[in-house]
Amino acid sequence: MKNTKLKNTVQRQLIYNAVKELNVHASAEQVFEYVALKHPSIGKATVYRNLRQMAQNGQLVYIGDFYGCARYDHHLHPHYHFVCDKCRTVFDVEGDFSHLLSDVQSDNFKVAGCNISFSGLCKNCT
Amino acid sequence: MKNTKLKNTVQRQLIYNAVKELNVHASAEQVFEYVALKHPSIGKATVYRNLRQMAQNGQLVYIGDFYGCARYDHHLHPHYHFVCDKCRTVFDVEGDFSHLLSDVQSDNFKVAGCNISFSGLCKNCT
DNA sequence: TATTAAATGATAACCATTATCATTATAAGG
DNA sequence: CCTTATAATGATAATGGTTATCATTTAATA
Numbered sequence: 016m017k018n019t020k021l022k023n024t025v026q027r028q029l030i031y032n033a034v035k036e037l038n039v040h041a042s043a044e045q046v047f048e049y050v051a052l053k054h055p056s057i058g059k060a061t062v063y064r065n066l067r068q069m070a071q072n073g074q075l076v077y078i079g080d081f082y083g084c085a086r087y088d089h090h091l092h093p094h095y096h097f098v099c100d101k102c103r104t105v106f107d108v109e110g111d112f113s114h115l116l117s118d119v120q121s122d123n124f125k126v127a128g129c130n131i132s133f134s135g136l137c138k139n140c141t
Numbered sequence: 142m143k144n145t146k147l148k149n150t151v152q153r154q155l156i157y158n159a160v161k162e163l164n165v166h167a168s169a170e171q172v173f174e175y176v177a178l179k180h181p182s183i184g185k186a187t188v189y190r191n192l193r194q195m196a197q198n199g200q201l202v203y204i205g206d207f208y209g210c211a212r213y214d215h216h217l218h219p220h221y222h223f224v225c226d227k228c229r230t231v232f233d234v235e236g237d238f239s240h241l242l243s244d245v246q247s248d249n250f251k252v253a254g255c256n257i258s259f260s261g262l263c264k265n266c267t
Numbered sequence: 268t269a270t271t272a273a274a275t276g277a278t279a280a281c282c283a284t285t286a287t288c289a290t291t292a293t294a295a296g297g
Numbered sequence: 298c299c300t301t302a303t304a305a306t307g308a309t310a311a312t313g314g315t316t317a318t319c320a321t322t323t324a325a326t327a
Contacts, residue, residue: 058307
């Protein structure tokens with residue numbers, strides 16, 4: 016699929032680790048701030064670029080655009096999300112959606128990705 | 142839920158009808174262009190404002206942000222979508238996802254909305 | 268018809284993201 | 298090691314969708 020050769024860089028490692036360590040379905044801005052703590056010279060463009068690349072590569076998952084910014088997840092197993100409209104926290108929800116996938120595939124679509132998210136109020140904000 | 146009184150305006154009618162008549166999970170820009178054909182004085186802010194309001198009201202559904210712009214649907218029955226990564230067309234997919242909803246609700250989330258979308262290549266673009 | 272509050276439309280502002288590009292760092296071979 | 302080719306970085310400008318502001322207009326109600 017891709018014939019470009021990716022190099023291993025310190026920045027890419029830091030960005031990946033940030034998503035993993037933050038563990039909050041991080042936005043680019045959150046990753047930038049986190050990485051900048053240990054590596055102040057990091058540039059925003061590098062963060063945006065790498066998140067995008069890693070999502071394309073499959074190292075990370077782009078889970079959608081919530082309240083105006085893209086969010087990424089390091090959990091690669093199938094699951095979905097719940098976003099609180101008040102505190103804007105993104106929660107994981109475990110559940111099987113394989114038959115939805117079947118429906119889509121039976122419509123002759125070649126599926127590459129999937130975003131499933133519910134919204135409303137979380138336990139704390141109810 | 143809302144105690145504000147909404148007025149009936151020509152613009153709001155035109156905007157709603159545009160979404161319905163276009164029938165393509167329209168973006169604000171598409172709606173703006175369509176309405177402007179018959180009502181050139183329409184302002185973009187009015188279009189954005191009304192789409193947002195009608196989505197909150199439940200007259201329309203915000204179905205997600207695809208390729209950088211919000212899309213709206215006039216179909217209110219439960220269904221989901223497939224977005225082609227090449228031609229960027231948004232297709233409807235019919236299917237039952239009530240058990241996903243149950244999963245979320247059993248996690249004590251008060252659900253208000255839901256976005257389910259798959260992506261990949263459509264029949265034409267494969 | 269007068270009053271009141273919501274709606275409009277022009278415009279500026281906002282903000283996440285992307286493009287540009289000179290510089291730097293990585294990988295691979297000699 | 299050293300060289301070379303090329304991907305990656307980071308500063309910055311530019312982009313583009315969306316929202317805020319506000320004076321003016323319009324709809325609803327009495």
